[in-house]
Amino acid sequence: MKIEADHDLCQGHAxxxxxxxxxxxxxxxxxxxxxxxxxxxRLRDDVEAAVKYCPTRALGIIED
Structure with missing residues (x-):
């Protein structure tokens, strides 16, 4: 799995x-x-939570 991050949407909420x-x-x-x-x-659950809780929806998962 890979992550895509949209830096234009990200507001740094962390x-x-x-x-x-x-x-x-x-x-x-x-x-x-x-x-x-x-x-x-082993980090899939953590990443899925990060994507889910991103307030600006700046993150996405790309399956290999």
Whole structure:
């Protein structure tokens, strides 16, 4: 699985980094940065929660 992040939609709320801190980071007053090119299956639940709870819907999952 891969993650797509729309930086135009991201407002830096950092919900993603709270749900999946191994996968996402958000700098203070910045936008989301995806830390992995390919996300391992063991982190799937965390990533799905991050996508679900993103207030601006800036994240998406791309299946391999």
């Amino acid at each position: 919900m993603c980094s709270m749900e999946a801190p191994d996968v996402f980071t958000v700098a203070k007053h910045g936008t989301v940065e995806v830390l992995m090119d390919t996300v391992p299956d």
